[in-house]
Amino acid sequence: MDRPFSERVAGEDWRGEVEAWAVAELARTGREVTGPTEQLRIRPWSTQLTIPTQHGTVWFKANCPTLAFEPRLQALLAELLPHAVDAPLAVEPDRGWMLTVDRGETLGDHREPTLDDWQRVVTEAAQMQQVLAGHRDELLGAGVPDCSPATVVDRFDRLVDTLAGLPGEHPSHVSPELEARLRATRPAIADAARQLDESALPTTWQHGDLHPRNVFAVEGGELHLFDFGDAQWSHAVEVLSVPFGWVTTYTDLAWRDVLEPYCAVWGTTPEAVEADWRATALTQPVNRTLLWWVALEQATAAEWAEWGEGPIHHLTRVLDA
Template sequence: MTTNADGYGPDWSSEQWQLRARSWVEAQLGQTGRRVTGLAEPRVRPWSLVWRVPTDDGPVWFKANNRGTVHEAVLIATLAQLTPERVLTPIAVDPAQGWSLLPDGGESLRDLLARDPDLAHWERALPGYAALQLATAPRADELVSLGVPDHRPEVLAGNFAELLDDRESLLIGAEGGLSPDMHERLRAELPSYAERCRRLADIGIPATVQHDDLHDGNVFAGPEGCRYFDWGDASVAHPFGTLLVTLRSIRYSKELAADDARLVRLRDAYLEAWTDRYDRRTLVEAADLAINLGAVSRSLSWRRALDTAEESRAEYADAVPGWLEELFAASPLQPDTRP
């Protein structure tokens, strides 16, 4: 494998790597009777390379993950087995390489909302995602054994403590990083954070796959129902942690007040899938806790995504400390009282 000089992983710009990846794509497509008809259109981020590959039967999508998000390939293959109606079934995956080849998913929820901004589209999307999580919960331990990161409440406080020791990722005292005072404030928060994790675990809602970046750009909105994609940030975690990014993204894209009834309605549409097992008051408590704890999960996800050469991650480096600071921010469902 061709690697960067600093040893951070595959050098996606090298001719040798690109030739090998293209050969793999062509071979996998050949097994399905398709052939490549043009040049791939690239999109490169520190955490992945994506090619849109034209074929004689429509475009397909090749993705190569960095070592921090390499679990995405095996995860999407597993999800396609467990809940094929909720995700795209990959044409091929190479878990060791972190490569996946997917069919085109059609229109995204973002595109649909641009034409028709009715939040009822989200009300239809969230129950399907909840169903995916419920179907996956019995396989949570297996997913962890396959390399999907473990962010379950039982271990999340320990993950938080370890992250606070990673001074390089937190950029302590540097521009865009944590101030020494904020770093100490976060350390002082550890006992309270651990207690909230214990309370969330004690409620007993089973852990499952948690997308951790479920916004309208990561949902396909086809006529047969929604499909959920781009699982590079995912972990095995409390399911309701999803609501942090989802409600936050809806709130800001629609310029809604935190206490807007539409956000509460969307939360409840998502929680409905668990109402046969838990009363609504318990579900709301669990959702509030999971949202509150979720900033650490996001920070950990960003650290993995930026597990690459320093020059490649510089543009996004403030995301790791920035999400930790969100521990002291308001929930998407609470008014922001910060100065």
């Protein structure tokens, strides 16, 4: 376990363990492996392989230790929300391993997402959040990080301390000048956390990376979400941060047209959630920074050079809020 995650999962010994486990687990579901596995990608936080069977392709995913909760979480979500999440074929939660069926193209890969697509995605997320708001203990027990409003200020302090303490040449290093600017936002972050703590909308599950390429449109018109390694337990409106970035950066759609159906699920309006939305512009960057930091925990030097600006990029978003 001392080797970086990406080096470990690139080894033949690791692949051999995975293939032996997958063959045995797939046999329990009546599937026989019919060809060689293919490792499609390796990242500091996860790797994916495809496995051909007589009943179609099966996907294998392994997460780094800090994100190893995903298989357990997906199994729980599938139990609580079977209409919205596929149950894994098999999980090995202690090692962060999971097998799932191939659903084909994602909604975002199938076509350029339309306004209707985005509205359906955020509506589905809101409906899931409503159900999951009552399952806090189960989700935290599955390993979902607790990023609720009351925890944000302490997290911000720890992240600033950690990044400011890195060597100057580290890609996530916070300089003394930037540290001072970040610490000056602390009162505003505390106010934002207080606003969300007193919000009419709840703290609940949020996907963490919600966009049409993390959604399948399955037979019958249902949407099934996947890729839950970025999930957190935080204020409901934080789930909109990634959709907002996608819609306003990559499309000509009006954000309000996407926001309204999300609000409608909660029986509210964009005007009524405006204060919460402004507050999440300060809390979500802090929580997103945590995800990047732990995802790179076992990164190589080369991976830190490639991805290491992620924590600083997200943390400094509080300066724009």
